[in-house]
Amino acid sequence: MGEKYEGRKFRTSFQTKELPEDTRTAEIMEWGTKLHGMGLLPAESGGHAGNMSFRNNKGFVITAGGANKGRLTPRNFVQVLSCNIDTGKVEAEGELEPSSETFIHYLIYRERPDINAIIHVHDSAVTENHEKLGVKTTRKKEPYGTPELAYEVQKAIGHERCIVVKGHGVISMGKSLWEAGRIVLTRHGDAEKLPKE
Numbered sequence: 001m002g003e004k005y006e007g008r009k010f011r012t013s014f015q016t017k018e019l020p021e022d023t024r025t026a027e028i029m030e031w032g033t034k035l036h037g038m039g040l041l042p043a044e045s046g047g048h049a050g051n052m053s054f055r056n057n058k059g060f061v062i063t064a065g066g067a068n069k070g071r072l073t074p075r076n077f078v079q080v081l082s083c084n085i086d087t088g089k090v091e092a093e094g095e096l097e098p099s100s101e102t103f104i105h106y107l108i109y110r111e112r113p114d115i116n117a118i119i120h121v122h123d124s125a126v127t128e129n130h131e132k133l134g135v136k137t138t139r140k141k142e143p144y145g146t147p148e149l150a151y152e153v154q155k156a157i158g159h160e161r162c163i164v165v166k167g168h169g170v171i172s173m174g175k176s177l178w179e180a181g182r183i184v185l186t187r188h189g190d191a192e193k194l195p196k197e
C-alpha cells in the first residue's frame, strides 16, 4: 500500500512457454473475481495488487505479476520450478513473469509442508487492526519483492494460517485454495465487525 511499484527484483529464466494445466487455476480465477469484487486486490501503479498460488508436484503455480485478478486468463498463471533467493534467480514455465512476491510463496511452501495454497490480499481493514484481531504480524517493514521481506514473512509464519505483513497486507495459508480463501473472508468479516473509532 502506497509503495511505488518498480518491477520485480529477481530474474526469471523460462524453461518452456507451457502454461500450467490444473483445475486449481479455475479455482484461483473464481477467488480472484470474488476478492477483486470486494476491493481486496486493488489496481495499483504498475498493475494489480495481491497474488495467489498452489503447490504442485513441480513446485508451485502462481499468478503473473500485476495481473488483474478480477479477470484472470490461462496466460496469467506461471509454473515456478525453483527459486534461488541468494542469487535472485527463478526458474519457471509460462508466458508471463511470476508475481514479484514469488520468494514469499517459495519460503512458505518450503517451511510449511502442511500448506498447499496461499492467497495474499491488500485488506487494509485487517492490516490496520491486526492487534485487535489477534493476527500475528511481521516485525520489520521491508520493501516489497525483496529477499528481506520474504525472510521477515518466514520468521512470522510459525504455525499460523494467517499473518499480516506490516503496513502492507494479509497472507492467508491453507491446505487448499478453498481453505485459504475462507480464511481471507473470515478475517475480513471480523475486521468489519470491529467498532469504528
Ligand SMILES: [Zn+2]
Pocket (backbone or CB within 6 Å): 049, 050, 120, 121, 122, 168, 169
Ligand atoms: Zn502485496
